[in-house]
Amino acid sequence: MEEKDLIVSAKRGDQLAFAMLFKNNYPFLVKYLIKITMNPDAAEELAQETMAKCVEKIGLFNGKSKFSSWLITIATNLYIDQKRKLKREKSWKAQEEVFRRMQWHLESRNEEWNDALSALGKLKDEMRIPIVLKHYYGYSYEEIGKMMNLSSGTVKSRVHNGIMSIREELKLHGEQESAAAGTRSSR
Template sequence: MGDGTLEKIRQAQQGDAAAMAVLLREHYPFLYKYLIKATMDPSLAEELAQDTMVRCMEKIGTYNGVSAFSSWLITIASRLYIDRKRRWKREAEWQQEQGVRGIRWRFESRNIEWSEVLDALSHLSSAQRMTVLLKHYYGYGYDEIGIMLQIPSGTVKSRVAAGLGQLRKELDEDEV
């Protein structure tokens, strides 16, 4: 995290709306890309990203710099997603299915090859998909992921292992 980001955070914490706007604009693409992969639903990802930005504006004073600002945003976004899934489990499952179809259609309609890995990821539970993404795509450690998702690091390890096992199985079956 560059000095410019730290300075913008400090200014935002002191109520500087322009600094807050720049911070959010700079971090939105990263956050949105994470949420697309975590939710497999572009509209839900956009909604959660916006909710995360609102929560960030409300809670900027609590950011203490212990983790990277982007990690702090992912933590907020992940918790919002988990809360959303708890409240609307059936609706979220339906939206995920529609979202996967929508993502696939967007890729295919533009003659972009559908990634076998992304397809296999879509078959994992959201709990496994989030831990696999955070560990192997974003490079966070088990303890960091546990803190982000508010679960023990042992649970993170088992979800990552189960998710990777499922991914290997799906990808191997596709190659047969």
């Protein structure tokens, strides 16, 4: 069955069609949420909440965009709402703990932890989310604006400012490392 047929059946209330749609899009959704939350556990939790919301709102899906894009729109708004309502803005210590876990995870698989990821994680959600959507998933500023209920100009400036902050952070990190290397060599 193709995705369009599954959506039609799901709209009619077919549970199996819904389940197949979710199963097909689950890895994509969770991986997107990992990138914006930087926390695999929170990502899985949010993915389930997103799917529950999707069952409720399937009547509103007009089929103009891809189902996966619609899912990440719901997930993004759910994540922003939760952060706003529960004031889940984590303290720097908690954030650092999450990064350390991710870093350990990557290094245990012989992958190098990228400083840009730390810098990305330190950004506010309002900047991090558009950067991920634009530069990883390739959505246009207009599409991101529609997803986040923002104007395309606002999205563009947030992406630009976010990248500038990351660049500054990387520069700072580079300078600190070279200073440390200089101190070691002078000893």
